[in-house]
Amino acid sequence: MAKVYYNGDVNEAVLQGKKVAVIGYGSQGHAHAQNMRESGVDVIIGLRQGKSWEQAENDGFTVYSVREASAQADLIMILLPDEIQPAVYKNEIEPELTEGKTLAFAHGFNIHFNQIVPPKNIDVFLAAPKGPGHLVRRTFEDGAGVPGLIAVFQDATGQAKEIALAYAKQIGSARAGVLETTFKEETETDLFGEQAVLCGGTAALVKAGFETLVEAGYQPEVAYFECLHELKLIVDLMYEGGLEYMRYSISDTAQWGDFQAGPRIVTDETKKAMKEILSDVQTGKFAKGWILENQANRPEFTTINEAEKNHPIEVVGRELREMMPFVKAQKGAVGANN
Ligand SMILES: NC(=O)C1=CN([C@@H]2O[C@H](COP(=O)(O)OP(=O)(O)OC[C@H]3O[C@@H](n4cnc5c(N)ncnc54)[C@H](OP(=O)(O)O)[C@@H]3O)[C@@H](O)[C@H]2O)C=CC1
Numbered sequence: 001m002a003k004v005y006y007n008g009d010v011n012e013a014v015l016q017g018k019k020v021a022v023i024g025y026g027s028q029g030h031a032h033a034q035n036m037r038e039s040g041v042d043v044i045i046g047l048r049q050g051k052s053w054e055q056a057e058n059d060g061f062t063v064y065s066v067r068e069a070s071a072q073a074d075l076i077m078i079l080l081p082d083e084i085q086p087a088v089y090k091n092e093i094e095p096e097l098t099e100g101k102t103l104a105f106a107h108g109f110n111i112h113f114n115q116i117v118p119p120k121n122i123d124v125f126l127a128a129p130k131g132p133g134h135l136v137r138r139t140f141e142d143g144a145g146v147p148g149l150i151a152v153f154q155d156a157t158g159q160a161k162e163i164a165l166a167y168a169k170q171i172g173s174a175r176a177g178v179l180e181t182t183f184k185e186e187t188e189t190d191l192f193g194e195q196a197v198l199c200g201g202t203a204a205l206v207k208a209g210f211e212t213l214v215e216a217g218y219q220p221e222v223a224y225f226e227c228l229h230e231l232k233l234i235v236d237l238m239y240e241g242g243l244e245y246m247r248y249s250i251s252d253t254a255q256w257g258d259f260q261a262g263p264r265i266v267t268d269e270t271k272k273a274m275k276e277i278l279s280d281v282q283t284g285k286f287a288k289g290w291i292l293e294n295q296a297n298r299p300e301f302t303t304i305n306e307a308e309k310n311h312p313i314e315v316v317g318r319e320l321r322e323m324m325p326f327v328k329a330q331k332g333a334v335g336a337n338n
């Protein structure tokens with residue numbers, strides 16, 4: 001079994017006396033910054049003027065321009081959207097990367113696909129929580145953590161791995177378990193997982209199930225509860241005890257249906273499509289397409305995004321969630337009931 005690092009395995013002293021600049025205060029940024037501050041780390045925030053700047057100040061952080069925060073910090077964690085990172089890095093971070101500093105990421109995309117090429121005399125690592133930022137924060141507040149990966153790309157000081165582990169501990173990941181990986185493995189598995197299973201695969205499955213029921217004349221509200229709302233409850237059981245615990249909790253009728261129908265839904269064709277998706281990630285075809293889409297100002301992304309917001313499952317879901325105050329998205333977020 002792979003070595004898993006927990007709190008007791010980590011030497012947090014390597015971060016003592018160091019100033020950490022978290023660049024970006026979005027999903028991951030707010031969680032890393034707040035968790036580290038509560039762990040006793042000296043954290044500042046780097047941003048442009050705007051919504052996040054105001055939020056970070058309201059949350060009690062000292063906020064600087066990205067250039068100024070990078071100048072002041074010993075460790076710079078880049079938590080900007082992947083597609084924005086290369087330009088901000090070139091203009092505002094790279095000029096401040098003096099010898100001995102540390103540059104960090106939560107996802108390996110820009111290093112692995114050569115969109116950011118750091119100088120050789122600094123440490124470069126990633127600390128990637130295996131979960132969405134809002135849960136990185138919420139789980140930490142609950143006294144637990146989201147598991148994470150660390151990887152070292154450059155070790156100029158000889159301490160890069162220790163620093164990466166200490167960082168992972170301070171954001172809460174070592175409460176749940178931290179694995180060492182490479183930038184290549186993190187980038188390729190993360191992109192594959194979010195496309196084929198976690199986001200792309202699941203969203204397509206949920207929509208197809210909903211559409212099948214509604215097209216057959218069933219009420220959209222019933223279809224929503226069956227195919228979307230209840231998915232969380234089923235996944236919670238998998239999260240707690242794997243497929244076996246989920247199957248222990250459901251009826252034997254459901255379990256028999258699971259064994260019979262599952263292989264008819266995820267067929268050899270589906271597996272073939274998954275292999276093609278993985279290949280597009282590995283060859284860089286996906287990355288190239290995403291970079292070009294951004295250079296063209298995201299025409300396809302924007303069109304699909306608008307259409308998806310108006311899908312009947314979203315329309316009925318918004319209405320139903322209004323009636324369930326305990327189902328809360330992060331305040332102010334799209335789809336939130338508050
Ligand atoms: N989302 C997630 O849960 C996960 C993300 N990651 C990785 O973490 C990194 C961050 O992703 P994520 O948290 O989703 O990002 P978000 O989109 O949530 O964060 C965007 C932040 O970047 C700021 N920003 C955008 N453009 C600029 C700019 N030009 N200059 C300064 N600040 C800017 C925004 O500020 P403003 O309000 O001004 O727009 C905002 O604070 C990525 O590498 C991603 O792959 C890894 C694991 C999970």
Ligand SMILES: CC[C@](O)(C(C)=O)C(=O)O
Pocket residue numbers: 129130131132133190193194198199
């Ligand atoms: C699953 C999507 C993710 O990879 C994540 C939350 O881990 C992301 O890039 O947001």
Ligand SMILES: [Mg+2]
Pocket residue numbers: 129130131190194
């Ligand atoms: Mg991920």
Ligand SMILES: [Mg+2]
Pocket residue numbers: 107190191194
């Ligand atoms: Mg990802």
